[in-house]
Amino acid sequence: MTKPYHHGDLRAALLSAAEEIVNRDGIAGLTLRGVARDVGASHAAPKNHFDDLTGLVSELAAVGFNRFADRMQTAAAAQASPTDKLNAIGRAYVEFALAEPGLFQLMFRGERLDKTRPALREAMERAFGTLTGSVAATHAGDPDAARATRAHAARAWSMVHGYAILLLDDRLNPLLDKDAPRADAMALLDDMLMQG
Amino acid sequence: MTKPYHHGDLRAALLSAAEEIVNRDGIAGLTLRGVARDVGASHAAPKNHFDDLTGLVSELAAVGFNRFADRMQTAAAAQASPTDKLNAIGRAYVEFALAEPGLFQLMFRGERLDKTRPALREAMERAFGTLTGSVAATHAGDPDAARATRAHAARAWSMVHGYAILLLDDRLNPLLDKDAPRADAMALLDDMLMQG
């Protein structure tokens, strides 16, 4: 793969640098100029590949959602029953958030996301479709399946998402082992999935 | 109520203006200079009352969490059984988020919050204590109450919080009535609470 331009595949380099920054310094530390600096380009270089900051953030979110969907699908594939698949997806959801906290928060920071971008829209549909599809599979042949599935999907999704968000923001510490909150978090998640 | 200084009760005016801005323009639209402008003060005036942007945001979040706790407690007081109280708290949680979206999101935007500020810490404890206390009340006399309560609290909290967040970010639209998503949202929440 030769360099298609005199600097290299700048677009990929920018996305990669942005991901590193956001997972290291958080969303507040992610700036167009900083990303450009990290790859050795001029401050306005990103403009050619992403129009503006919203563009960069949205494309990075698309990368994140695709990886997110991959993780959930892989986790589900390792299980046999629909219920086990769904629980595995829930665990993968939280594990992804803990593994890539900056990226995860960026993916759900609506204000800087342009959801009409095809790459982002498709990646989101893939990720959320994986989750809602798995919920629907647990209701096969259920009477009043439509209504029950809708509520079940909203419940499962809201639960794992809220848990991930609250966890990343250190809001659940009162409920967790003071000495090893992060390690305890997955044990608590298992208890939660067991109950409901 | 005379003006205690030559401009008035600037601290309260700034907080009030900040709340209006954040609910109108979202978090991105909330700036120190903009708030100062809205109350007719110089751009550095907020420095005297809140040290910096983190200070202003944290104090505003404290106001929000106190109001949040009030709403949940009022809702719970109108119900008789522990289970009804808990469900009422869940509804109040989501209703608050929908009624004051900017403020709600600001309250959970960890990066600009100084949780060591006494006002914020106390307000958060009050709000979350209301919720977890209500969960504990539904487990009175339960065998293995401690473990069950912990998981139940995390589950209830995560669910309503995730639902509120996903709702505010228009992420649940695929599950909601296309013509009136916000109106349908509370109906779906009731279905969710019924199931769980």
Place this chain on the structure above:
DNA sequence: AGCATTAAATTGACAGCGTCAACATTGCAG
């Protein structure tokens, strides 16, 4: 091959932002 066109990247500028230091004004305590 040589030339024109397009894509990619740079430079310089602008306004808005948070923050700090220096200064001015007001209220209050002694």
Place this chain on the structure above:
DNA sequence: CTGCAATGTTGACGCTGTCAATTTAATGCT
């Protein structure tokens, strides 16, 4: 009445996103 502390203002600094103008490289056409 006088000095001090609290409260506000002004001006500056570096950072940011964004835009316009310009330069450089790659590609396509004849």
